Amino acid sequence: MKQLLLFFALLISNSQIHSQENLPTDYLSKEFHKGRREAFRSLMPTNSVAVIFSYPERVFSKDINYNFHQNPDMYYLSGYKEPDAVLFVFKEAQGTEKYNEILFVREKNASREMWTGRRLGVDGGKSKLGITTVYNGKDFKDFAIDLKKFDKIIYDKIPTDIGNDKSGFDLYGLLETFKTKAGITNEDKTSIDLFTNITNSLREIKTPEEMDLMRKTVKLSCIAHNEVMKAVGPDMSENEADGIHAYIHRHYGAEGEGYPPIVGAGANGCILHYGENNSTKIDNQLLLMDVGSEYHGYSADVTRTIPANGKFTEEQKAIYQLVYEAQEEVFKICKPGTPIQNLTQKSKEVVAEGLIKLGIITDPKDVRIYYPHGCSHFLGLDVHDKGNYMGNLKENMILTVEPGIYIPANSKCDKKWWNIGVRIEDDIAITKDSYENLSVESPRKWQDVEKLATQKSTFNEMKFPKI
Ligand SMILES: [Mn+2]
Known part of the structure; x- marks a missing residue:
């Protein structure tokens, strides 16, 4: 019996590995996204940070959302395709760990994933996307980073018509935390223009x-x-x-x-x-x-x-x-x-x-x-x-x-x-x-x-x- 169980356990784990192998092989590689972050960084001014958010989710019908479509800038720079995330790209390496990027992602959650699909989580963010510094979105609030010390914070237009699940770390929560940490009360048009100019100049030329x-x-x-x-x-x-x-x-x-x-x-x-x-x-x-x-x-x-x-x-x-x-x-x-x-x-x-x-x-x-x-x-x-x-x-x-x-x-x-x-x-x-x-x-x-x-x-x- 024990052997039989082991057999089934192996069968299940094999089939999981197999299903991973069956994913399309012609997606953009993590090296592509890394290269795009490097190209972006090369166009940033000294002592600056770029901040890119996932797109909001949108209601299709009562408690059903439209199929989620990622913010193309987020996808281009990270490969991450889930909502409720924020990517930081730093011009210069930060902290004692010398990280130059951080991705805050949706936390793994077995019961939510059973309803709404698989999540990459922190480990997936590291292994699948090749981003070295990945945390859960809920860690952003207490993350020790002084955004006010940068000469320039580069970001896109901040959406205002988004839902708030009151968790504090959905997109609404991440944006609020960002605005507080960065001291943003009104959008800075020069930051948005700079973000646009950099993404325009990169994305208009195809690799x-x-x-x-x-x-x-x-x-x-x-x-x-x-x-x-x-x-x-x-x-x-x-x-x-x-x-x-x-x-x-x-x-x-x-x-x-x-x-x-x-x-x-x-x-x-x-x-x-x-x-x-x-x-x-x-x-x-x-x-x-x-x-x-x-x-x-x-x-x-x-x-x-x-x-x-x-x-x-x-x-x-x-x-x-x-x-x-x-x-x-x-x-x-x-x-x-x-x-x-x-x-x-x-x-x-x-x-x-x-x-x-x-x-x-x-x-x-x-x-x-x-x-x-x-x-x-x-x-x-x-x-x-x-x-x-x-x-x-x-x-x-x-x-x-x-x-x-x-x-x-x-x-x-x-x-x-x-x-x-x-x-x-x-x-x-x-x-x-x-x-x-x-x-x-x-x-x-x-x-x-x-x-x-x-x-x-x-x-x-x-x-x-x-x-
Ligand atoms: Mn057309």
Whole structure:
């Protein structure tokens, strides 16, 4: 009997080890995060400390929270993915132990972990994240550190709309302790600006590890777009198209989406951040899909606009082609040294000229009526990633190129154009002297889109009971 128990005990412990081994192996390594802390530290002024908090948890429904999403700066600098934590990065080594970083984490708690999931705890923080100085959040209050002695405390905007579990060491408690220890009564704008400048300058340039994850997230998002192009038909709902994207993202190991998907047909495609995705029939309209996966923290951001019945009408095609040409013209100036602002400017010029030719506007300034957003943003851990938008393109930046034209009903133009909304969005990496289109796998030319739409998808074969 004793032997039998031992056998089961081993079986259990083996299976635990095994499940650890089965975790994805292509997450960012602890060496990556350590390197990012070192890069951050190198940009800090003398006698300073940087303080980075986890994001707050948010209520979805009564006692149920939304899936937690970590503050990308916290993840970038530590790899820690849990709430109620704070990271300190010191310019100079501190104390007799000569530590230059501290992470305060959520304490291990078997009964809480049974309800809400595993916690790394202090030991995990040390072994899995490679941070040498890790404590439980509850130890922050009595931790002997004089924050007032630093010439500069570097921190991001302090959130005010967060819950308080009255423990004193949830995020609310950690922030209160921080403000007390640092003597902060009002946020110091220069501290926030410095934090922003440092994180912008680091995160706008992708390391090789980040580049690998970006390639993967964009590629699998393109596969999803292509599958929907094949599967879609007039009888499909927006939500169902959205669901195909979601399924394929997860099939390839993505955690989910980098932002709420925008899947809008016809008039809904003219709503820039349409998120209801609940039109039950796409019919013979254009379907605008702005959907990108989040893969190990990194977001893709790809938009394709497709005719639900597989054929563009003349008007749809004219608008689509104009957006395509604007994108092509922007690609030509995507290389190191180009001011980032020029991308939007160039795309607006092309769209304005085309809309005048089509008789939709007469004054080029009116381009903003139908193309009201910018052409490009950085992409990475945040879908609208950090970076210096007033700077120039540099090697290893990743940005979107996403011109669009949206003509809602009752616009002041011939009504044959009404309810056409088109955006084409690709994700590009800036190379040494040019750019690489990471989303090249999903077709953009109208002829290629129509061609792919004639193919059948696995999803067309799926049959479910009627209810
Ligand atoms: Mn975008």
